[in-house]
Amino acid sequence: MSKITIVGGGLVGSLLAIFLAKRGHTVNVYERRGDPRKTDVYAGRSINLVVSHRGWTALRAAGVEQAVKAITVPVYARMMHDREGNLNRVPYSIDDKAIYSVSRGELNRRLLSEAEALPNVKLFFDHRCVDVDLQNATCHFQREEGDHVVVEADVVFGSDGAFSAVRQKMMLGRFTYSQEYIEHDYKEVAFPANADGTPKMDPHSLHIWPRRWFMMMGLANQDGGFTGTLFMPNTHTDQAPGFDTVRTPEQVQAFFQEHFRDALPLVPDLVEQYLRNPQSTLAIIRCNPWQVNGKVALIGDAAHAIVPFYGEGMNAGNEDCKVLNDLLDQYGDDNWAEVLTRYAAKRKPNGDAIADLSMRNFVEMRDLVADPKFLLRKKIEGHLQAKHPDKWLPLYSQVKFSDIEYKDAWKEGLRHDRIMEEVLAMPGVEEKWESEEVERKALELL
Numbered sequence: 001m002s003k004i005t006i007v008g009g010g011l012v013g014s015l016l017a018i019f020l021a022k023r024g025h026t027v028n029v030y031e032r033r034g035d036p037r038k039t040d041v042y043a044g045r046s047i048n049l050v051v052s053h054r055g056w057t058a059l060r061a062a063g064v065e066q067a068v069k070a071i072t073v074p075v076y077a078r079m080m081h082d083r084e085g086n087l088n089r090v091p092y093s094i095d096d097k098a099i100y101s102v103s104r105g106e107l108n109r110r111l112l113s114e115a116e117a118l119p120n121v122k123l124f125f126d127h128r129c130v131d132v133d134l135q136n137a138t139c140h141f142q143r144e145e146g147d148h149v150v151v152e153a154d155v156v157f158g159s160d161g162a163f164s165a166v167r168q169k170m171m172l173g174r175f176t177y178s179q180e181y182i183e184h185d186y187k188e189v190a191f192p193a194n195a196d197g198t199p200k201m202d203p204h205s206l207h208i209w210p211r212r213w214f215m216m217m218g219l220a221n222q223d224g225g226f227t228g229t230l231f232m233p234n235t236h237t238d239q240a241p242g243f244d245t246v247r248t249p250e251q252v253q254a255f256f257q258e259h260f261r262d263a264l265p266l267v268p269d270l271v272e273q274y275l276r277n278p279q280s281t282l283a284i285i286r287c288n289p290w291q292v293n294g295k296v297a298l299i300g301d302a303a304h305a306i307v308p309f310y311g312e313g314m315n316a317g318n319e320d321c322k323v324l325n326d327l328l329d330q331y332g333d334d335n336w337a338e339v340l341t342r343y344a345a346k347r348k349p350n351g352d353a354i355a356d357l358s359m360r361n362f363v364e365m366r367d368l369v370a371d372p373k374f375l376l377r378k379k380i381e382g383h384l385q386a387k388h389p390d391k392w393l394p395l396y397s398q399v400k401f402s403d404i405e406y407k408d409a410w411k412e413g414l415r416h417d418r419i420m421e422e423v424l425a426m427p428g429v430e431e432k433w434e435s436e437e438v439e440r441k442a443l444e445l446l
């Protein structure tokens, strides 16, 4: 059995620790920040995440599905809020499938506790990785108090997020890397529950306020409140405001009054929160290779940071852990070079695909969910899926409710686009979308 260093005790690092420890390896997790169970390291940044099918598959395989399910809220539909406050509910699937809302901080705390309960896992907080010897799997950590810790291991995993220090070291060698910031940043706003603890909106829907160039989302918490996230360009344009033009209390009040009128009365301290909470950036990071020397590998956001619009960043990271675990089953626990090479080869194309899919869903959430043509397409696809589940699985369901590899889902989604373009061009399709004629046309084009 091996001695393993995991750099980064976030969502993926803590799950990876559980997987590897349950196999019998000795696992040491080194986290830059303090222990989130003792200090509020997530203050103002405790965004909510959705756990979906792939995430659950991995959590189940690691034996922590129930522990995580206990802190989630199931979400069955998107609830669109227009400017007037009218609501339109669109289920995620035709058979009542759900995605699950959870607070990132709460989930991290739960996974760390599950990892720490295993006798062969040790967690070290306030340890910032500053260097990695890639030949020897040796890591160097800097502590708050100033001391320097050197840790030798057989294998190192960099699960230290989008701005990974492990990856930074790999970049000094033969390494391809790209980093793209999108123009949109985000900011969190907490929606409180009613005084009696009941929610002010349907907790089983993902609330979306799509406004073409910007949008707000709201996901339920177990305490009846919601975590709202505003996505908006940093810099305004002729068409739309930006964070740079919504800065003063008066501007914030006027902005929400104009664009999110129905949300205003739900958050009494909205202006204070908006001004207090940080504005964060969003980047897409691609890199290659994901492992070197069969000794050091990247996993989670360190390998594939993506925009959050499919809600798949962590789910993809969880799937990385599950795939790695399956490869260890197949090739053995002492064959790291083989396992890590296969892990990287299998996951890299999927990391690229979910990055593309996530950008596509950004456009869908931001402007298309308010577009009648898009809504008609969703209805036709739901109808096709209901009648021919073996032939038509909409892209969203492939990504969120199946184990189909992201790269294959992406290819199939592009094929669906071409077919639906022709179907939506049929004269009178708005009236006859449920007809056999429309169904036949779509199936013929398949």
Ligand SMILES: Cc1cc2nc3c(=O)[nH]c(=O)nc-3n(C[C@H](O)[C@H](O)[C@H](O)COP(=O)(O)OP(=O)(O)OC[C@H]3O[C@@H](n4cnc5c(N)ncnc54)[C@H](O)[C@@H]3O)c2cc1C
Binding pocket: 007, 008, 009, 010, 011, 012, 013, 030, 031, 032, 033, 047, 048, 049, 050, 051, 104, 127, 128, 129, 130, 159, 160, 161, 162, 163, 164, 165, 186, 229, 299, 300, 301, 302, 308, 310, 311, 312, 313, 314, 315, 316, 317
């Ligand atoms: C607004 C928003 C919404 C999102 N929604 C969803 C969603 O609905 N569903 C979903 O699946 N994903 C979602 N994501 C993505 C998800 O948050 C990430 O994919 C996930 O957190 C990645 O986990 P990770 O462990 O790889 O990285 P992180 O969670 O970033 O954890 C990395 C850890 O490494 C530590 N670290 C960093 N540098 C060092 C160092 N030098 N030394 C030691 N430790 C270090 C950090 O402190 C951190 O604890 C969302 C992201 C955002 C921004």
